[in-house]
Amino acid sequence: MWNTGNWVVTSAWPYVNGVPHLGTLVGSVLSADVFARYLRMRGHRVIFVSGSDEHGTVIEIEARKKGFEPKVFTDQAHNYILHIWRLWNISFDNYTRTESNIHKDFVRDFMLDIEKNGYVETREQFVAWCPRDRLYLADRFISGTCPYCGYEDARGDQCDKCGRILDPDFLVxxxxxxxxxxxxxxSRKHWFFRLDRLEGRIYEWLRNHGLLGENVKRYSISWIESGLEPRALTRDVAWGIPAPFKEAEDKTIYVWFDALLGYISATKELFLRTEKQSEWLELWSSPDTMTAYFIGKDNIPFHAIIFPALILASERNYKLPDIISATEYLLYEGEKFSKSRRVGVWADEAVEIFNEVDYWRFTLMRMRPEDRDTSFKWSEFIRVVNSELNDDIGNFIHRTLTLIWRYFNGEVPEASKIGDLDREVLEGAEESWSKYVQHMDRAEIRRATDVVIELARLGNQYITKKAPWFKIREDPEDVKTTLSLCFKLGLYLAVMLHPIMPASSTSLLDMMGVENSGKLVVKNSPSELIKDRHVIREPRVVFTKIPKDLAATLLDSEKREAFLGSVREKVNSQRPEALKF
Ligand SMILES: [Zn+2]
Ligand SMILES: [Zn+2]
Structure with missing residues (x-):
């Protein structure tokens, strides 16, 4: 378990040209929220920040298409996305935006520092100009063949196939x-970040890093081994943070450099609102602060190479990343999410389809693509809710609490005679907890949910084998032991679900007689929540299944498309103009 007290947890800043879909949620904001809630539950102090990434050509063009100024567009988008985070119960301490003045000043000062330290140089760069559209094309508005892997649809900034960062003039x-x-x-003059000068230091940092995931390390080290080149910091784009360098008045800062620094500026902004204004700096400068980043795999090079390089170049001694949790892709029924082809489910639609946010949170964490690309499937969604949440977890807890209520007036009995089977189950519970902690400490959330399901199954087997309902007359001592242990298992399950399903877990823990369940703290083990003569409240049904007709509709592809079509239309009509699609 982590010994440090202070954490900064962040997720990649969502680009606000659209509503986040399930794939965006799973890799960034939702995973980060689960991790932040887990750390708080373990007694750490957590600052959870992120924000809307709102600069760059994509937004500029999207806004113009809809007849808005970019700022009007992003005002609408940012507010709507804030509403989505509320819907999904995301526990941000600060969700800000790149248009925040604190952020803009921070980025400009930071850039001047790296220039002062000798990490910025000007170079002539070939920039793409479309003679037909009469505009400078931002990198991702150019496509072509990747010079490394031959993929024909690579974008000017990055190849989706091999993941390498590109320059548009590299494209075939x-x-x-x-x-x-x-x-x-x-040829245009641009300001470049001397990434090449930091190659050795980044390489050593990566190689000696004990916490970075295998995928993050492998990818970043191989990129460094093929050589780091200076990267352009400025762009000929109007919508962005004006570059602070002398003679760069007509340029803006490249959106990626802008958004990365938001992790720090968002913390600063949070503390500037409080009494302890300088605390953001103490936090970011202390070697004891731990930092965790939740991103999709396409963001690895920016977080594992460029962001640490920026920090080193600034010589400001900010903390380098500790955990970078990069998920593989979530697909939708085997296909890539696509806004233009309407493949997928978007965050606001999900809640309209089935209005139980906790169930969505749990199923998405069950499908979290930790090792390989994983597909969201409706059949899997229904299986997880009906069979895992309801049959495995819900029934076990409900049976246990109902029997305690009936046989012992709601007072949890003591285990008086422990046999072999009982001992096995007790050990099983402790083992599950320590496995759960190991996985959660490393942000392996999907693996942690495997442990939860295994423990629930162990509980079901145990209660079925012991059959307390047959023994209450002839062997009440054994029934006491059984229900005492079942209660313990149920409590462990509710605690383990707390970061993933905060509302459901809180009401479960209330029912189980745990005080202050909304601000749950479990330092060592959930057993510490059991008091002497522990009393529960009247049990209610824990989870509900997906209604039969809804399940039938979702499993029949034709009916489903019609149903989803009507949901989309309804949800779309409630979105602000900027985000309708
Ligand atoms: Zn063109
Ligand atoms: Zn490629």
Whole structure:
């Protein structure tokens, strides 16, 4: 278990050109929320921050298409996304935006520092100009063949196939994504970040890093081994943070550098609102602070190479990343999520389809793509809710509490005679807890949910074997032992679910007679929550299944499409203009 007191937990800043879909949630914001809640439950002090990434050409063009100024567009988008986080019960301490003045000043000062330290140089760079559309094309508006792997649809900034960061003029057969014509590359002066000067230090840091996931390490080290090049910090884009360098008045800071620094500026903004204004700096400068980043795998190079390089170049001694949890992709019924082809489910639609946020949170964590790309399937969604949540976990807890209520007036009995089977179950519970802690400490949330399900199954087997309902007359001492242990198991389950299903777990723990369940703290083991003569409240049904007709609709692809179509239409009509699609 972590010994440190202070954590900064963050998730990749959502780009606000659209509503987040289930895939975005699983990799970034939702996983980060579960981790932040877990740490708080273990008694740590957690600062959980993120924000809307709102700059760059994509938004500029999206806004113009809808007839808005970019700022009007992102105001609408940001407010709606805040509403989505409330719907999904995301426990941010500060969810800000890149248009925040504190952020903009922070980025500009930071850039001047790295320039002062000799990490910025100007270079002439070939920039794509589309003669037909008459505009400078931002990197991702150019596509072409990846020079490394030959993928034909690589974007100018990154290849989706091999993950490498690219420069548009590296692409073989470049084309404008708006009109398909071949752009002209013209020479423009730009300000570059001397990433190459930090190659050795980043390499050593990565190699000696004990906590980074295998995928993060492997990918980043191989990228460094092929050599780091200076990266352009500025862009010929109007919508962004004006570059602070001399003679760079007509340029803005490249969105990626802008958004990465938001992790720090969002913490600063949070503390500037309080009495202890300088605490953000103490937090970010202390070697004892732990930091955790939740991202999709396409963001690895920015978090494991560019962000630490920026920190080193600033010479400000901010803490380098401790945990970078990068998920693989979540697919939707075997396909990539696609806004244009309407493949997928978006965060606001999900709640309209089935209004139990905790169930969504749990199923998404069950499907969290930790080792490989994983597909969201409706059949799996229904299986997880009906069979795992209801049959395995819910029934076990409900049976246990009902029997305690009936036989012992709600007072949890003492275990008086422990046999072999009982001992096995007790050990099973302790073992599950320590496995759960090991996984959660490393942000392996899906693996932690495996442990929860195993423990619930152990509980069901145990209570079935012991059959207290047959023994209450002839062997009440044995029934006491059985129900005492079942209560313990149920409590462990409720605690383990707490970060994932906060509302359901809180009401479960209330029912189980745990005080202050909304601000649950479990330092060593959930047993510490059991008091002498522990009394429960009247048991109620714990979870509910997905209604039969809804399940039938979701499992029949034709009916489902019609149903989802009507949901989409309804939800879309409630979105602000900027985010309708
Ligand atoms: Zn490639
Ligand atoms: Zn064009």
């Amino acid at each position: 057969n470049p084309r404008c994504t708006f009109c398909d014509s071949r752009p002209i590359f013209v």
